[in-house]
Amino acid sequence: MNALELCGLEKAFGGLRVTADVNLSVEPGERRLIIGPNGAGKTTLFNLITGEVPADAGSILLFEQNITLVPCRQRAHLGLARTYQIITLFPRETLLRNVTLSLLGLSRLRWNPLVRLDRQSALLAAAWQTLSRVGLDRLAERPLAQTAYGERRRVEIAMALAQNPKVLLLDEPFAGLSSDERRDVQFLLAAIPREVTIVMIEHDMDVALDFAERITVLHFGKIEVEGTRSEVVAHPRTKDIYLGQ
Amino acid sequence: MKRLALALALAALATLPLWVGNSYYVDVASQILLYAIFALGLNVLVGYAGLVSLGHAGLFGIAAYAGALVINNGASHFVAIVAALAVTLAAAGAFAVLALRGTGLGFVMITVAIGQIVWGLAYRWISITNGDNGVAINTRPRPFGLSLTSAPNFYWATLIVFLCALAAIAIVAASPFGASLRGTRDQPRRMTALGYHIWLIRFLAFLFSGLWSGVAGMLFLYYNQFISPQAVALGASAEVLLMVISGGSGTLLGPIVGAALVVIMKNVVSAYIVRWNFVLGAIFVAIVIFMPEGIVPGSVRLAGWCLAKLRPRVTEVTGAATPRPERGL
Amino acid sequence: MNLWLILSGNSIAFGGLLFLLSAGFSLIFGLMRIPNLTHGSLFMLGAYFAVSLTSWGLGFWPAAILAGLGVAAFGGLVERLLLRRLPGAELAQVLVTLGLSFMIADVCLLGWGGDPISIATPPELRGVSRIAGFAFPTYRLGVIIIAVVFAALLWGLLDKTRLGAMIRAGVDDPEIARVVGIRVSRLFTIVFSLGAGLAGFAGVIGGPILSVYPGLDQDMLPLALVVVILGGSGSLVGSFTGSFVVGFLYNFGQAMFPELAYVVLFLPMLVILVLRPRGLFGRVMP
Numbered sequence: 001m002n003a004l005e006l007c008g009l010e011k012a013f014g015g016l017r018v019t020a021d022v023n024l025s026v027e028p029g030e031r032r033l034i035i036g037p038n039g040a041g042k043t044t045l046f047n048l049i050t051g052e053v054p055a056d057a058g059s060i061l062l063f064e065q066n067i068t069l070v071p072c073r074q075r076a077h078l079g080l081a082r083t084y085q086i087i088t089l090f091p092r093e094t095l096l097r098n099v100t101l102s103l104l105g106l107s108r109l110r111w112n113p114l115v116r117l118d119r120q121s122a123l124l125a126a127a128w129q130t131l132s133r134v135g136l137d138r139l140a141e142r143p144l145a146q147t148a149y150g151e152r153r154r155v156e157i158a159m160a161l162a163q164n165p166k167v168l169l170l171d172e173p174f175a176g177l178s179s180d181e182r183r184d185v186q187f188l189l190a191a192i193p194r195e196v197t198i199v200m201i202e203h204d205m206d207v208a209l210d211f212a213e214r215i216t217v218l219h220f221g222k223i224e225v226e227g228t229r230s231e232v233v234a235h236p237r238t239k240d241i242y243l244g245q
Numbered sequence: 246m247k248r249l250a251l252a253l254a255l256a257a258l259a260t261l262p263l264w265v266g267n268s269y270y271v272d273v274a275s276q277i278l279l280y281a282i283f284a285l286g287l288n289v290l291v292g293y294a295g296l297v298s299l300g301h302a303g304l305f306g307i308a309a310y311a312g313a314l315v316i317n318n319g320a321s322h323f324v325a326i327v328a329a330l331a332v333t334l335a336a337a338g339a340f341a342v343l344a345l346r347g348t349g350l351g352f353v354m355i356t357v358a359i360g361q362i363v364w365g366l367a368y369r370w371i372s373i374t375n376g377d378n379g380v381a382i383n384t385r386p387r388p389f390g391l392s393l394t395s396a397p398n399f400y401w402a403t404l405i406v407f408l409c410a411l412a413a414i415a416i417v418a419a420s421p422f423g424a425s426l427r428g429t430r431d432q433p434r435r436m437t438a439l440g441y442h443i444w445l446i447r448f449l450a451f452l453f454s455g456l457w458s459g460v461a462g463m464l465f466l467y468y469n470q471f472i473s474p475q476a477v478a479l480g481a482s483a484e485v486l487l488m489v490i491s492g493g494s495g496t497l498l499g500p501i502v503g504a505a506l507v508v509i510m511k512n513v514v515s516a517y518i519v520r521w522n523f524v525l526g527a528i529f530v531a532i533v534i535f536m537p538e539g540i541v542p543g544s545v546r547l548a549g550w551c552l553a554k555l556r557p558r559v560t561e562v563t564g565a566a567t568p569r570p571e572r573g574l
Numbered sequence: 575m576n577l578w579l580i581l582s583g584n585s586i587a588f589g590g591l592l593f594l595l596s597a598g599f600s601l602i603f604g605l606m607r608i609p610n611l612t613h614g615s616l617f618m619l620g621a622y623f624a625v626s627l628t629s630w631g632l633g634f635w636p637a638a639i640l641a642g643l644g645v646a647a648f649g650g651l652v653e654r655l656l657l658r659r660l661p662g663a664e665l666a667q668v669l670v671t672l673g674l675s676f677m678i679a680d681v682c683l684l685g686w687g688g689d690p691i692s693i694a695t696p697p698e699l700r701g702v703s704r705i706a707g708f709a710f711p712t713y714r715l716g717v718i719i720i721a722v723v724f725a726a727l728l729w730g731l732l733d734k735t736r737l738g739a740m741i742r743a744g745v746d747d748p749e750i751a752r753v754v755g756i757r758v759s760r761l762f763t764i765v766f767s768l769g770a771g772l773a774g775f776a777g778v779i780g781g782p783i784l785s786v787y788p789g790l791d792q793d794m795l796p797l798a799l800v801v802v803i804l805g806g807s808g809s810l811v812g813s814f815t816g817s818f819v820v821g822f823l824y825n826f827g828q829a830m831f832p833e834l835a836y837v838v839l840f841l842p843m844l845v846i847l848v849l850r851p852r853g854l855f856g857r858v859m860p
Contacts, residue, residue, distance in 0.1 A: 050438050076440035088435045090428065101428050104421055105439035113422040120421070163439070297665055299672070343844060346851040350664055354609040354799060358843065361796035365836035372833060479792060483672055490669070523680035529673030533666045534659055 001064050003028040003197040004049070004167050009058035011041075011048055011221075018044045020221040022058070026167075029194040033212030034201045037241060041221040042201045043085055046169050050082050051075050062167065076105055079166030083156040083173060085201075089144050095155055096140040099127040102162040130162040134188055150181035157188060168192070170200040174207050182207055209233070217241060258404060262397035271396040272468075277508045278400075278407040279464040284488040284500035285414050286457025291486070292494035293423065294450045295430030297353050299482045300340065300360025304455045306367060306477030308333040308462030313380040313472050314373070322386035330459045337455025341448050360482050367474035379473030382466065393467070403464055410457055415497055417453065426450050427495075480522065484511075487525065491532050493539025503539070579708055581825055587714035589821025590721030591783070594776035595794060596801040597728060597813045598769025604745040604808020605765050608664050611671040612652070613773050614795030615678040620645045620774025621786040622686050624693055634696035634778075642775030649770025653763045661759070675791060683788050693781030713782055720779060724772070725814055732810060741765060745808040797824065800843050806856025815854055 004026040011019035018041045026032050034042050047053040049060055051072035059068045062078055070078070090098050100117070103126055104110045118124075131137045134154040139147060144155065153173060160168055173189070174182050186207060192198065202208035209215075215232040217225040219241045225232050232238055262271045283305060290296045312329035316322065344355045367374045374380065385393040393399045417423050428436045429443050437443055466472050475481070484507055492503025514524050536543035595617055602610045623641035628634065652674065660666040699716045702709040732738035743751040744761055752758050777786070784790065797820060805816020820839065827838030846853060 052434060052438060072437045073440055073442055076438060082438060084435070088432050090431045092431070097424070101424060101436075102439055104425065105436070105441050107421075109421045110425045110441065111422055113417045113420045115421070116419050117421045117424050118419070159439075343847050346847045350603075350607055350609060350668060351851075353665070353668060354603075355803065355847065357609065357611065358796055358799040358803060359840075361792070361799070362836050362840045364792075365796065365839075366834075369835060370833045479672075479795075480676065483676070486669075520680045520684070522676045526673040526676030526678075526680070529676070530656065530670050533669045533673070534656070537663075537666060 001028070002026060002061070003030065003063060004199065005061040005064075006045075006049070007059045007061070009045075009048060009060065010056045011044060011053065012056055018221050019048060019055075022218075022221070022223055024216060024223065026197055026199055028063075028197055030197055031211055031213045032197075032199045033208050033215045034199065034218060035203070035205075035208065035215060036218035036224075039220075040218040042218055043171055044221075045218070046082060046171055046201065049169060050080060076163060079164075080169070081160040081163045081165035081167070082169035083160050083171055085171040085175065087152050087156055089152060089155055089159070091145045092143065094141050094143055095131060095136055095147065095151075095158075096124070096127050098144055098155055099130050099158050099162050100124065102159040103127055103130075106163055127162065130158050133161060133191075134158045135184065150177050150184070153177060153181070154185065154188065157185070161192070165196060167197045167199070170198065170202075172201055172203060174202060174204045186210070261404075262400055268396035271400050273508065273512055275396070275400045275403045275468060276512075277505045278403045279461050279468060280485070280488060280508055281501045281504040282407055282410045282457055282464065283461035283485050284492070284504045285410060285497070286454045286461065287485050288489045288494055288500045289414060289417070289426075289450055289454040289457070291489050292496070292499070293418065293426045293430065294447055296344075296447065296451075297486070298344070298356040298454075299353055299479065299486060300344075300356035300358075300363070301454070301458050301485060302477050302479075302481035303360040303363035304333050304337055304340070304458040305462040305465065305481070305485075306363060306472065306474075307336050308459035309466040309472040309476065310367065310374060310380065312463050312466050313382050316382045316384075317380065322384075326386075326463055329463055330456065333455055333459030333462070334452060337452050337458075338448075340455070341451035344451070345444060345447055357479065357482075360477070360479060364474055364477045364479070367477045374474070377474060379471055381471045383470070385467050385470065399468065403468075406460065406464060410460065411497065411501075414457070418497065422446075422449075480525070483529065484525065487529055487532070490537075490539055491528070493542045496542075499539055499542075576708070577829075580710075581829055582822070583708075583710050583714065585822040585825040586818065587717045587783070587821075588825055589818035590718045591776060591780050592797055592801055592821055593721045593814055593817035594724060594779060595773055596798040596805075596817055597724070597810065598772035599798045600802050600805070600807050600809065600813040601741070601745075601765050602769040603802060605741060605748075606657075606664070606667070606762050607748075608657075608667045608671065609799070609802075610766075610769065611668060611795065612675045612678065613769070613798050614791035614793070615675040615682075616645050616649065616770045616773040617777040617780070617794050618682060618786060618791040619648070619678055620777035621693065621781045621790070622682050622691075622777075623774065624778040624781060625686065625691050625786060628693065634694070638775055638778040641778050642771045645774025645777075646767045646771025648774075650763055650767040652770075653766040657762070657766070658759065675795075679788065679791055686786070688788055690785045690787035692785035693778065695782040717779055717783070721817075725810070728810055737764070797839075800839055802853070803843050804846050804853055806853025809853075809855040812853055812855035 002025045004024070006022050006024040009019055009022040022045065034045070036042055044053065048055050051067070051070065055068060059066055061067065062080060065078065067075055067078060090101065100123060103123055107123070109120065109123065128137055128140060131140050134157055136151060136154055136158065139151060144152065157170070157173060173185055177185065189198070189211060200208065200211065209229060212229050214228055215226070216223055217232060217238055224241060225235045225237050227235070261274055265271055265274070287298065287301050290298055308329045311332040312325045315325040315328045340356070340359050343359060344352050347355050368376055385399065387393065388402065391398065393402050425441055425446055429441065429446050433443050465476065488503035488507045489500050490503070491506055492501065493499030510524070511521055514521050518524070538546070595613070599610055599613045602608065620641045623644050624637040627637035627640055632640070656670050657667045660670070695713045699713040701712055703712045703715055732742060740751070740756045740761055743754070743756060744758055748758055801813060801816040801820050804819055805812030805814070819842070823838050823842060824835060827835040831838060
């Protein structure tokens with residue numbers, strides 16, 4: 001059974017066809033990389049998978065369950081998590097509170113108006129643990145607005161990891177990072193167990209190619225090339241797409 | 246330190262009628278407290294949910310009118326209060342369903358429309374609301390047999406209700422639900438992807454906010470022993486919003502300070518100049534342009550700026566890397 | 575039967591007036607994304623300007639045009655001096671318009687007193703006309719014609735001129751409009767002035783029918799809001815349709831359920847919001 005399967009996925013904004021008949025299958029535990037020039041529709045694809053944008057046609061299957069019509073907020077409960085290309089965290093809150101919010105999203109506790117959030121020891125312990133996974137536990141009490149960009153990128157990943165997802169979507173996790181920071185994130189991602197299937201969008205070829213087992217190349221919303229790392233790198237169409245026509 | 250300040254404040258409030266001689270000022274204090282409840286309630290929506298409502302006077306008025314009508318039909322005060330709050334909650338639910346069809350400014354616009362319609366009904370549905378003449382009630386409640394006709398007694402009753410409101414809102418603010426609510430204000434899209442039900446969270450917050458508007462409305466009714474359409478007009482919604490933003494939204498102290506400021510100003514201005522509306526409008530414009538975060542945070546910022554200017558300059562050693570220029574945060 | 579016809583005629587006339595009022599509101603909301611809460615006050619201000627102008631001997635029509643221009647100029651000042659200080663902060667801009675509406679209302683009270691003042695119907699349009707055997711106030715016919723003329727002018731502006739194209743682009747997608755080189759901030763001033771001027775002019779046109787009184791602003795603002803919510807914002811067709819729907823609802827409501835006229839107004843707004851929040855012809859999501 002496939003972890004994630006997209007069948008005939010279509011999305012158009014007005015006259016612009018952003019996702020054109022996309023068929024994709026990702027096996028459990030796989031490390032899939034999605035690349036393509038700017039405007040290829042990669043982030044839109046993620047938005048369709050998470051349900052933030054409704055698909056025009058086609059279907060999305062998560063471990064053989066059809067989630068095409070499942071509302072976005074429920075897909076998190078089914079084991080889907082993502083990070084964002086543009087950092088969308090809670091700037092007024094501490095790192096600990098940011099991750100706690102992620103954990104709360106899947107917990108019944110989120111509806112409780114009576115208890116103190118600060119006293120929920122189990123929840124806070126889990127948040128600490130997630131932060132140490134990404135190496136940020138020493139900064140847990142710091143407000144997000146007072147952290148460096150590289151640290152925020154890791155918080156983005158922590159938010160997604162906190163929910164123990166089965167399928168993790170990473171949208172340009174290396175964007176704007178220094179080489180040291182890139183190395184940190186690389187280690188982080190390598191340490192993620194095989195129970196988690198990872199699909200990553202990236203521009204940074206050096207780091208991304210290292211990570212990828214299979215690669216899908218997207219161009220103008222269509223899948224142009226797909227295969228193992230070596231297959232895709234050697235494919236003439238890949239060079240065409242990147243060097244332009 | 247904070248606990249000491251809190252204890253002192255509580256002591257001062259509890260003994261207020263004893264050290265404020267004039268019953269007029271005790272009455273003003275009662276007004277401040279009841280409007281503080283109204284403002285704290287609105288702040289749940291404006292400050293915590295990030296949804297600005299300009300129609301909350303509608304809920305305030307619905308409670309007061311419902312209460313007045315039930316009382317004048319012979320029911321006890323207890324029944325009147327329960328009925329008024331029940332009607333207000335139902336109305337809040339209806340308002341919420343409509344207003345939440347819009348986002349951002351659409352939400353504001355719909356609340357203005359709803360508020361104006363409630364005002365129009367209060368003004369024109371003469372057979373029920375008596376129109377411009379308003380509805381009067383003859384008595385105040387007698388909890389446990391104690392009379393509330395004197396200014397100090399009414400003040401103490403209002404203080405108790407205020408403390409309950411403050412406690413309730415503080416508890417919700419510190420709870421997981423409160424954190425979820427603030428999350429929907431800051432990053433609604435991410436919250437949805439994290440598994441939260443944004444619409445339902447906002448709907449419940451609207452109900453909670455409406456409840457306190459209703460409580461304030463009933464206190465207003467008992468204070469004046471009278472309710473008229475003026476309490477439901479756009480000006481009334483604007484006043485309570487001003488209380489929230491002038492004090493500083495998103496905190497507990499802000500709306501209380503804001504309520505005190507606006508009530509005192511209104512009493513002072515109305516005594517000397519008849520043009521309260523002009524002053525209200527001018528303050529709105531001034532605060533929005535010059536101190537948008539509100540007087541409490543704004544003053545804190547101003548004080549910090551002054552202190553920084555006064556501190557002797559020390560050459561700084563650049564430490565860790567400064568955060569890279571950020572897009573999208 | 576007579577009653578229905580008269581009511582219908584009045585409704586159409588009132589709808590025409592509402593169109594003049596709400597077209598500007600709809601454009602401002604569509605382009606600048608702010609519900610202009612001063613709109614009712616601008617309507618009232620225009621009427622009061624005309625009261626003074628006519629009392630100084632000016633004829634109705636010159637007074638109407640001058641008052642409209644005066645309010646347009648005022649609107650332009652408001653946009654340049656106040657709203658432009660808060661670029662992108664739409665909520666703040668709305669609150670400024672709210673504060674201003676109170677200030678304008680009080681100034682009008684100070685300047686023109688608390689009694690209702692009526693504006694005399696222009697002599698050319700006094701009396702009744704006979705249409706298909708029915709007598710109908712000529713002035714109200716005039717209002718309908720003026721509304722249609724303005725609708726045509728506005729449509730021409732939006733559809734045929736470069737300015738109109740820029741406005742439409744700004745309504746559809748302000749970000750891209752900026753990127754393409756449209757001076758969106760200057761457009762804001764123009765549209766706000768235009769909207770204000772239309773409201774002020776509408777106030778004068780409405781004068782012989784509604785007269786001017788403190789509280790006129792509070793009466794007209796919710797009507798403009800409901801028109802825009804029903805018809806959809808940013809759309810001329812929406813304002814046009816919405817105005818006549820509201821005109822009918824309000825007049826028939828007043829006649830049949832005088833106490834519940836506002837409920838009659840409220841219910842269709844409710845239905846539209848639940849079924850189609852964009853409004854009948856809206857281009858901008860509320």
